[in-house]
Amino acid sequence: MNSTATYTEPVNRIKQRILFDDNLQNVACLCENWAEYQIEIEEWGIYKLGGVDFDTLTKADIVRLDEFIFAENGYIREEV
Numbered sequence: 001m002n003s004t005a006t007y008t009e010p011v012n013r014i015k016q017r018i019l020f021d022d023n024l025q026n027v028a029c030l031c032e033n034w035a036e037y038q039i040e041i042e043e044w045g046i047y048k049l050g051g052v053d054f055d056t057l058t059k060a061d062i063v064r065l066d067e068f069i070f071a072e073n074g075y076i077r078e079e080v
Contacts, residue, residue, distance in 0.1 A: 010057065011064045013050030018072075024049070028072040034065040 018024045024041065031037040038054060047054055057065070 010050075010052040011061050011068075013052050014065065015068055017050040018068075025072070028069055030073070031069050032073055034062055034069050037065075037069050 018028050027040050028037060031040060041049075
């Protein structure tokens, strides 16, 4: 995923925001699904990412975000 590209699809905009912010990415590595991730970041006062309000997500969007968060779960990144 490109850090300078402008994505129009809501799921890709959220994923881009998570992947290019260390704090958001670290939380993604600890959560098992989108609902759990959303609860964690809402504790920080975050209710939208990449300009996408979480209330506007469709069920299909949430399924894709569940898959993304599951893939990030436990993923260990090494500093290069």
